[in-house]
Amino acid sequence: MLSLERRQVDSRLMEYLSPVLALVLTVITGFLIFLGLDRDPVEGLRLFFIVPISDAVGVAELGLKAAPLLLCAAGLTICYRARIWNIGAEGHFLMGAVGATIAALHFGEGTGFWILPVVLLAGIACGALWSAIAAFLKTHFHCNEILTTIMLNYIALNLLLYAVHGPLKDPYGFSFPQSAMFGDAALLPMLIPGTRLHIGLLFALLAAVAVGVLFARTFIGFQLKVLGEDHKAAEFAGFPRKRLVWFAFLVAGGLAGLAGASEVTGPIGQLIPQVSPGYGYTAIIVVFMGRMKAVGLILASALLALTFLGGEMMQIGMNLPKAMTGLFQGLLLFYLLTCDAFIHYRIRLTRRHVTASAGTNTPLATQES
Amino acid sequence: MSPDMIVNILAATVVAGTPLLIVALGELICERSGVLNLGQEGMMLIGAVAGFAGVYASGSLLVGVIAGMAAGVGMSLLFGFMAITLAANQYAAGLALTIFGTGLSAFVGTDFVGKTIDGFTKLPIPFLSDIPVLGPVLFNHDLLVYVSLGLFVAVYVFLRHSRGGLLLRAVGESPESANANGLPVLLIRYLAVSFGGAMAGLSGAYLSLAYTPLWTEGMTAGRGWIALALVVFATWRPVRVLLGAYLFGLASILHLVLQGFGWDISPELLAMLPYVVTVVVLVLLSANPTRTRLHTPLSIGQPWRPSR
Numbered sequence: 001m002l003s004l005e006r007r008q009v010d011s012r013l014m015e016y017l018s019p020v021l022a023l024v025l026t027v028i029t030g031f032l033i034f035l036g037l038d039r040d041p042v043e044g045l046r047l048f049f050i051v052p053i054s055d056a057v058g059v060a061e062l063g064l065k066a067a068p069l070l071l072c073a074a075g076l077t078i079c080y081r082a083r084i085w086n087i088g089a090e091g092h093f094l095m096g097a098v099g100a101t102i103a104a105l106h107f108g109e110g111t112g113f114w115i116l117p118v119v120l121l122a123g124i125a126c127g128a129l130w131s132a133i134a135a136f137l138k139t140h141f142h143c144n145e146i147l148t149t150i151m152l153n154y155i156a157l158n159l160l161l162y163a164v165h166g167p168l169k170d171p172y173g174f175s176f177p178q179s180a181m182f183g184d185a186a187l188l189p190m191l192i193p194g195t196r197l198h199i200g201l202l203f204a205l206l207a208a209v210a211v212g213v214l215f216a217r218t219f220i221g222f223q224l225k226v227l228g229e230d231h232k233a234a235e236f237a238g239f240p241r242k243r244l245v246w247f248a249f250l251v252a253g254g255l256a257g258l259a260g261a262s263e264v265t266g267p268i269g270q271l272i273p274q275v276s277p278g279y280g281y282t283a284i285i286v287v288f289m290g291r292m293k294a295v296g297l298i299l300a301s302a303l304l305a306l307t308f309l310g311g312e313m314m315q316i317g318m319n320l321p322k323a324m325t326g327l328f329q330g331l332l333l334f335y336l337l338t339c340d341a342f343i344h345y346r347i348r349l350t351r352r353h354v355t356a357s358a359g360t361n362t363p364l365a366t367q368e369s
Numbered sequence: 370m371s372p373d374m375i376v377n378i379l380a381a382t383v384v385a386g387t388p389l390l391i392v393a394l395g396e397l398i399c400e401r402s403g404v405l406n407l408g409q410e411g412m413m414l415i416g417a418v419a420g421f422a423g424v425y426a427s428g429s430l431l432v433g434v435i436a437g438m439a440a441g442v443g444m445s446l447l448f449g450f451m452a453i454t455l456a457a458n459q460y461a462a463g464l465a466l467t468i469f470g471t472g473l474s475a476f477v478g479t480d481f482v483g484k485t486i487d488g489f490t491k492l493p494i495p496f497l498s499d500i501p502v503l504g505p506v507l508f509n510h511d512l513l514v515y516v517s518l519g520l521f522v523a524v525y526v527f528l529r530h531s532r533g534g535l536l537l538r539a540v541g542e543s544p545e546s547a548n549a550n551g552l553p554v555l556l557i558r559y560l561a562v563s564f565g566g567a568m569a570g571l572s573g574a575y576l577s578l579a580y581t582p583l584w585t586e587g588m589t590a591g592r593g594w595i596a597l598a599l600v601v602f603a604t605w606r607p608v609r610v611l612l613g614a615y616l617f618g619l620a621s622i623l624h625l626v627l628q629g630f631g632w633d634i635s636p637e638l639l640a641m642l643p644y645v646v647t648v649v650v651l652v653l654l655s656a657n658p659t660r661t662r663l664h665t666p667l668s669i670g671q672p673w674r675p676s677r
Binding site for chain 1: 447450456457464465468470473597637638641645648652655661674
């Protein structure tokens with residue numbers, strides 16, 4: 001029979017192979033799903049994974065979706081490396097969007113090169129402030145951060161809805177729940193003319209690299225890693241646990257807040273209720289898929305961005321629900337965790353009957369098998 | 370406030386607390402075996418859509434309930450495979466279950482949006498429902514409310530007074546010692562996780578068959594997460610789960626109550642009340658870490674595999 005056996009040393013190969021295997025298994029499952037739905041599976045997979053990025057505009061759209069994912073994931077990586085289970089990126093993101101909107105609407109049609117940085121900083125500050133709540137509750141009241149951050153996500157969503165129905169609502173917006181359009185000075189410059197891709201992508205790439213450097217080159221990164229792998233060792237070494245927790249939360253909140261701010265000042269240009277299609281949650285998958293390394297995060301954010309585009313393409317091209325996105329994302333994370341087991345374990349074919357009775361040949365040994 | 374109004378609020382509280390009670394009882398058993406399943410929200414959504422689909426296809430509420438529970442069990446077995454057999458990180462596996470369940474339920478449920486079914490209707494218990502106050506509050510509900518109370522009694526007796534409950538707790542406190550004593554640790558954990566799945570599925574089915582009765586995407590609205598907080602709040606004890614479920618139930622209908630009083634507060638702000646209450650309760654409870662630690666199943670969240 002098959003059994004799992006602990007490896008002496010964790011497999012480096014499996015660590016990098018696992019995301020690839022997960023993708024392959026997801027594609028195979030997707031093939032079967034299309035078959036089950038009585039659709040052409042090859043055409044379905046082509047529409048989901050290839051058609052969305054088959055031209056320059058498509059690639060730009062991919063970057064547009066990857067940027068917020070990467071920003072959120074870079075921040076979450078800092079938390080997860082330290083085993084701080086912050087799943088509040090969605091909330092940080094939404095609050096960042098609200099904060100940036102408040103600033104942008106304040107400046108209205110004003111001009112000045114400093115407006116955009118102030119608007120983005122407002123977003124960062126609001127995101128960090130939101131994550132500071134969870135940090136405070138964790139360090140001062142020992143609250144489980146998973147539960148507090150998820151609750152704060154729901155609260156943030158309701159605050160956003162309140163904002164667009166109330167104080168931030170466009171007075172000339174025909175009573176649609178959305179803010180007024182931002183002034184030009186509050187909009188992010190374009191990266192590639194003729195597309196919607198803005199310089200938010202550069203922020204994201206920079207953040208990914210910075211997180212890579214943080215863990216490869218800095219003492220604080222080292223402390224965070226130790227805290228995650230063995231918090232008792234971190235305690236003995238005298239690392240400031242509370243300060244590290246605060247650092248992880250604030251950076252994660254700030255980066256996700258920047259993602260939210262970039263979304264409203266970038267492709268949307270105003271605050272709307274559907275400002276996030278779940279970027280903050282999908283970013284969790286990006287972190288795991290990207291192996292918490294800079295290059296991995298970048299690749300994984302592109303892949304997960306593709307699932308958003310693929311879902312839209314499903315709706316347009318095959319009249320299938322957009323929810324295909326969530327299905328593929330869930331499958332991907334599922335298979336990834338399954339494959340990850342083989343980093344620590346290997347499969348062994350054991351034939352206990354033969355080995356046990358060959359050695360001792362006692363009734364006890366055969367009973368054991 | 371008139372007495373009638375109080376009775377109405379209490380009755381609505383019981384109804385709103387019921388899905389929380391069901392899912393939290395399942396998670397309680399699961400966590401008592403040492404497994405933390407963060408996938409409650411995903412399992413509930415799958416249970417809700419499967420339950421709705423079952424009734425839509427067959428017209429029978431029983432089929433719907435069974436479908437919801439079976440779907441919940443199926444999801445929990447996926448989790449069990451990762452968290453128990455493959456000894457994966459339970460946090461990550463649970464999150465995966467929620468993300469997968471959210472996506473899958475939205476995908477499967479697309480066709481059911483806007484459809485209607487004949488859901489559970491009120492089933493007053495003869496004589497008992499005529500008791501003043503207590504009657505309308507406890508004995509004038511749909512069948513599943515009574516089932517949830519029966520489940521509560523069953524879980525309470527199981528944990529406190531049965532051999533099975535003892536074995537379950539032994540596994541949760543120390544899988545190593547339980548294994549040394551010859552208990553099938555992995556099997557017991559699988560059973561506990563499946564029970565959690567069945568309860569989450571039933572809870573989801575309650576939402577789509579009795580509470581609304583409709584299917585909408587993401588209709589659980591964080592109840593699975595609130596239930597997880599509830600189990601911590603209850604320090605892993607059934608009676609407190611029951612009280613907590615109704616407390617959170619009250620929090621989730623409070624906005625209707627306040628609107629009834631004519632308070633002019635925006636509905637969006639009021640809608641965040643249950644989540645705020647959850648955070649506040651967590652703060653009040655977690656402020657004393659020793660107290661929580663004393664009651665936490667010792668092995669919770671730690672993957673365990675037999676060393677042989």
